[in-house]
Amino acid sequence: MEEYTVIGKRIPRIDAKAKVTGEAKYAADFELPGMLWCKMVRSPLPHARILNIDTTLAQRLPGVKAVCTGKDFGGWKWGWMPKTRDEPPLAIDKVRYLAEAVAAVAAIDEDTAEEAAELIRVDYEELPGVFDPEEAMKDGAPQVHDYVKNNLSWDFHMDFGDVDKAFRESDLVREERFETGRVTHGYLEPPAAVAYYASSGITIWAAKQSPYFLYRHLAACFKLPLSKVRVIQPYIGGGFGGTKNDSLAGDFCAALLSKTTGKPVKFVCTMEEELMTSRRRHNVIVYNKMGMKKDGIITAMQSRIIADGGAYTAIGPLTMYLTGIMSTLPYKLPNFKHDAYRVFTNNPVSAAMRGHGVTHTRFAAEIQMEMMAEELGIDPVEIRLKNAIQAPHETVNKITVHSCGLSEGLKSIATSERWKKRLEKRKRADYISHGVGISAAAYLGGARQRGHQSCAAVIRLCEDGTIDYLTGATDAGQGSDTVLVQIIAQELGVGVEDIDIKRVDTAYTPCDAGSYGSRVTVLAGEAAMKAARDVKEQLARIAAKNWEANPEDIVFRDRRVYPKGSPDMSMPFDKLAKIACYSGSGAVIIGKGYSEYGIEILDFEKGIGNCGTSYSFTSHLSEVDVDLETGFVKCTDMLIAHDCGRPLNPINVEAQNQGAAVQGLGQSIYEQFVMDRGKTLNPSLVDYKMPLSTDAPRIEVIDIITNDPNGPYGAKEASEGAIVSAPPSVISAIHDATGVWFKEQPVTPEKIVMALRAKKQG
């Protein structure tokens, strides 16, 4: 194995200093001369016709510069696919969820804007609402949109092999109903932006994890060419696939109000606004049916899911696709049928979140499998090892897996002291029951569909040997900037401190599909590697002349350059840079590259082919202490054996696994939006209970190295797998502690107490 100098090293985040010193500027920190503030007017009703909007009083308020309503956008709507563009920047004829934005004001300061927003009078005719997706599918239910029937926002179907035949031939078939919760991303930076609309186009400093989405949305909304839309990315305080992975009312209104007033316009969502209105994870009901032979071999699985889509489609079709496409991993599954229904309700919009789509169905399948293994008397590790795929593998729906560390991961967990001691049932007190659970999951890395889905990189060599690196890929907090810089440092044989990664700016950085689907390391990493190799080739040609060597034989290492085998002849890298830039009339050394891992087969409609470039495998052990009196669960320990191909930066991989696992823990036992007829009753981080640091377990991460051929240096994803594997392992541990199978997230103390009471009584 090649010895790397920078790859695989525990290099601290390059943005750490700027972040801890407060020097890092976030969107809300931006101010421009003459800047106005924008505030939204939001609907107090979940479903209502808008009869009239009277802005007279607001416009009369001193300091108010402009007001806009839905009609000012000329009927433009956005959405992930052309046929699902159903969401207007501001509601037009009716509101479809509570707190939907219906108007916006721009005023000289935040207070004036707030006051003006309160002066806008909207007359509504309340309509009957629908808040439960199963109710919403019924005939006669209130219709959220006219363009579909029975509130069916999107459906997606897969059918491979013959599930009916397989179930008939199985020794054991079970079907259960599972449900995942209404959870949110919980980033600490709420959405914010400053927009400036001039004759040269729109410039917007916006908190986005995928800034090129906003770039396209603004161009479409304002009918501008893409070259006239400039999205500048400040530092981002977390994204996780939420609203920062999409556009929102504030973005469009700030741009429009800037166009009207000729001034820059800023908005900053309050945390309440964010939690009331922003994209959240779909809450999903999963009817899961599984067939098994006596020896535990899975014969078939059939899942039917009903997802609460909320008021608009957003990226929902992709969610539905992901609920099914990944179900054929990580276990051999010769027969699979999946029917996914996304249903409109008058709840806030559901969309993407870390572990997108897969969390729901993997939770159902893992628990289902455990329940059946229990019935068949098969050990949780054994059932998984029996069914685990081995690479290379092709699923029934033609996902091709080139590397798989699942069995190795499961074995490393099975041989751990933690797993061996599970039968000891340690007790801290009589009323505390200890439990250990495991799970396994697969997740995709390098997500892409057909389309403009590449990542690209441009690298410029400075004459002093330092390096400017331009990428459109976003580090929303996951640490990818550090990894990308490591790749360039590795290729050019320099240090990470010699490379400066520039903030994403759509006017300057190459187009990028976005930071989602664990694509940055895999795809932007490939692009960075290629661009660095482009620079290296140019330099090697110049260096080779010096020694009359072949350019291919020039070694770049430890900030020195030399012909292969002759490190004693080396020259410093910065000297070569100077020679290169100063040759003849001067050269400007620029490297470029973009990701090209091929898509052989990809059928989005049928769920066939590779949704990712590569696939990670996570084996996850959780230990819990359950208070049998109060139902309170404390997760004490986790052990995660994660196959990310090769950890390019082990600290980052560890941190991502830890973060995903804790977020998954939150969803398992703590977090949920409490809703009342479309109203979020706990829109604050005090009442919406994310795990605190004191709630986090000790987490040990074991890297399973598999060296995938489709990732730079063999790397795959490392940031999402553990959020998929955490809930089933935690809930399996709760079962181990209580003897009860919980099938609805979150497993709250109330549910535990009720279940234990019922068990006692039953």
Add this chain to the structure above:
Amino acid sequence: MEEYTVIGKRIPRIDAKAKVTGEAKYAADFELPGMLWCKMVRSPLPHARILNIDTTLAQRLPGVKAVCTGKDFGGWKWGWMPKTRDEPPLAIDKVRYLAEAVAAVAAIDEDTAEEAAELIRVDYEELPGVFDPEEAMKDGAPQVHDYVKNNLSWDFHMDFGDVDKAFRESDLVREERFETGRVTHGYLEPPAAVAYYASSGITIWAAKQSPYFLYRHLAACFKLPLSKVRVIQPYIGGGFGGTKNDSLAGDFCAALLSKTTGKPVKFVCTMEEELMTSRRRHNVIVYNKMGMKKDGIITAMQSRIIADGGAYTAIGPLTMYLTGIMSTLPYKLPNFKHDAYRVFTNNPVSAAMRGHGVTHTRFAAEIQMEMMAEELGIDPVEIRLKNAIQAPHETVNKITVHSCGLSEGLKSIATSERWKKRLEKRKRADYISHGVGISAAAYLGGARQRGHQSCAAVIRLCEDGTIDYLTGATDAGQGSDTVLVQIIAQELGVGVEDIDIKRVDTAYTPCDAGSYGSRVTVLAGEAAMKAARDVKEQLARIAAKNWEANPEDIVFRDRRVYPKGSPDMSMPFDKLAKIACYSGSGAVIIGKGYSEYGIEILDFEKGIGNCGTSYSFTSHLSEVDVDLETGFVKCTDMLIAHDCGRPLNPINVEAQNQGAAVQGLGQSIYEQFVMDRGKTLNPSLVDYKMPLSTDAPRIEVIDIITNDPNGPYGAKEASEGAIVSAPPSVISAIHDATGVWFKEQPVTPEKIVMALRAKKQG
């Protein structure tokens, strides 16, 4: 000749709208949250030892955040060449010119900063000063710097052929003393910048025509890698080679004070500060000796020049080089000797200005030639045609000329009604005498020396077919952005409105040597052309598949793409862009290129080889009315036949010729700094008399097309030639009107009246 769709068209400036609406932001318009203001403390003496600087009172003033003095820069100095780095950001032990900056303050607003600057007490020991370069060269003169003797800042010598022998063999030899004035660039935007120094490096919004100079200076001054210095370029309100082509005290102090305070720091020079302290054109004494045969053929020329360099070297060595290197054009000159001496004085610093270096010696040589032709009875046109070079031509100092429209230009002037009617001596009144004069000049385009002197371009195709264009080349007002965009539009067969040129930003745009030496169209143009062709090749490969054609046969024209000869099969350009970006997993189409016109021979020390990539030729006719009683001169008309190879944008070429000619007119008869022992007595645009629009003559520009092989589409320079040719033609016209040869610029009414009186008396 190929038919161009965009090149050669009269396309209005792409920045016109932003500039006329006031939307264009200049450096002084930038404000950042928490920003401080910087003001300078300046020396009231032209030459003095600094005994003590007491900043106590200033630091106590409420609102003052930091103060710095020369010692805070650790002895760092800058200058054009390593051995001439003699200028500190702030004076350290002594001041060398009046108004030199000695300290700087940063305070919460401009008034407080100003007040604080006044509270800083500097104790000086006045030293004897020297203000005349010929005096300064003498033994015993006060020494401005210790590191040279006799105040010799720089000397430069050329010696080709045998001038002594040639003079002996000549029929007529004359030697005269000429002098050019102390003039300034007169841009309307004074220097300004906002600097922010953070742990990530320096970001500065600065008014620079060559931003990469400041980029290097800041990196060197603050010992930062180049990748950590970000110079962002606002719109620029004129440059002409002055202070905006270099760095200045404010740039360094704003950065240092930002480092000290952690806040952004801004400075804006007042017009008085600018005119008191900024770089100005060298005033030069030229002793010019010329030999001729009876028939007017020039046999030899010998020039000795003494230039007032002021207090520091700055770019002076290049000025000295240019006073000589270009003297072997535009006339055949088999023997040439040149000795240039740049002398330190206690005047403000002399440096570059439009027509850099060449204005002095061409003025001397043209008038000298006219005087001798007059003596020999040879017509001004005839003497020039006889001596004019023809392309291809190599000068004695190995300048190679591939295209030359001089004879054609002279003939077009000679056949004009204006020239034919010159003998009529039209009179508007008895006391008004009309005069017509001509001149010729050559100027270089695409200046570069050895070193990192290229221009580069990066072009990104947006998926909607519009184009992002990144260049490090600066449009300081000359219109080059429009020309560069035209080049890309021509290559890709689209419209200029489809291309968006991004502001220069050293973090993102490729490195560029700068906007000087008429290099942008020639070199940045070459880079733009190459980058566009790189994009075109990538697109052509994709398009070719569609028609099973050869990529080389794909035509891009009128926003459509088709196989050669089959325009009926065409597809829209934006459709091809979409296909390209959306192929497979998506492509990111980026083109890159940099200028590479070779330098075969270039010896800066000896003045051998090509200082430019190509050479323009200007033939210039001026008409004047001279008031014989008051000496007042009104230039009524100019006719300029300019060989710029090919005018890529004829409006721009016309405007550049007009601007250069009017600026040259100013220097000929209006402009001068009035000095008193190092003090500029007229540091305002009221007292420093630039021509107003009412002073500007009617100017007709004739394009002489020669299609140079070393420029994109045959283009050469168009912005400097006419400032070289204007003074001799105007002064020749004054001679035609008065019968007096004036050899010192400016030819003021006073000089004319005195000369006419002397003539009458003599």
